[in-house]
Amino acid sequence: MENLPDGIKNSGALEIRDRLGSISGGRVLDVGTQEGSFIGLLMKMLKDYESIVGIDISEEDLRKAREEFKDGPVEFELMSGEKLTFDDDSFDTVCMSHTVHHLENIESVLSEMKRVLKPGGYMIIQEQFSDGDQSDAQNTETLVHHLDATVDTWKGIPHFETLSRHRLNDHIAQLGMGTVEVFQSSRLVQCLVCKEPEDCEDPRSKRNVEEGFESLDSILENAAGHPEYDKIVAEAGRLRERIQETGYMPASLLFFICRNS
Ligand SMILES: C[S@@+](CC[C@H](N)C(=O)[O-])C[C@H]1O[C@@H](n2cnc3c(N)ncnc32)[C@H](O)[C@@H]1O
Secondary structure: OOOOOHHHHOOOHHHHHHHHOOOEOOEEEEEOOOOOHHHHHHHHHOOEOOEEEEEEOOHHHHHHHHHHOOOOOEEEEEOOOOOOOOOOOOEEEEEEEOOHHHOOOHHHHHHHHHHOEEEEEEEEEEEEOOOOOOOHHHHHHHHHHHHHHHHHHHOOOOOOOOOOHHHHHHHHHHOOOOEEEEEEEOOOHHHHHOOOHHHHOOOOOHHHHHHHHHHHHHHHHHOOOOOOHHHHHHHHHHHHHHHHHHOOOOOOEEEEEEEOO
8 A cells, every 4th residue: 555656645545545444334235336346445445344235226237246246245236225125224334436426316315325324324425526626637537427428318327417516515414414524535545456556647648548538439339329429429529639638537536424413
């Protein structure tokens, strides 16, 4: 860990890791788990935990998650965060990572998460934001993300633009949790466990630029048959040029660690 590049060391990610390392997770729920990558991070970073349940509305993603975690104390269930089938006060920790902007009804998912959380339990939310303190390379990533959201929405998959810091803070404040700690990081916390972090330091590195191009390629593949496919192709072309100019880096994120009263 100590050999990390300065960009990661000074990003805010280490403070999040240290805070997670002080939390005993107990029974953990991860909402919008997709293939379970946040669960993998929590398993490495929490002080300890008893068991973990991941839920998602995509059976295809859950199939991959079950395969990935077949040996661990982790279960996956097809379920919407809007209507959790768990009892009140049944989890010690509830989490959600990079999923708020995928929700059609953010308030109902957050209030369901609070309902199933025990008094004194932890709510952990990680989400990228769109405004303030973002470099040109990060703004480029946000624009690529918005094109992705446009195409997903057309296909009937809930996916919206990145929320502002203000809106995220408001959603959390409305929950009325006992305490709210807010961390900010310009790097994904996952970068702390990456085997090749050096390659990401330069937004214009071959690896970062190629990642941006690959995202555009996959958006275009997804957009096949779109009635305004030509417009999507033109926008992807503009973003490709922008990636070459600015480079490509993930947007900064807010990391909320809240405690239920
Ligand atoms: C960007 S992915 C999450 C990534 C993952 N949590 C991680 O950190 O790697 C967003 C996920 O939210 C899921 N999702 C969208 N609406 C949902 C809902 N109402 N309930 C549960 N999951 C939902 C999507 O199916 C998708 O897998």
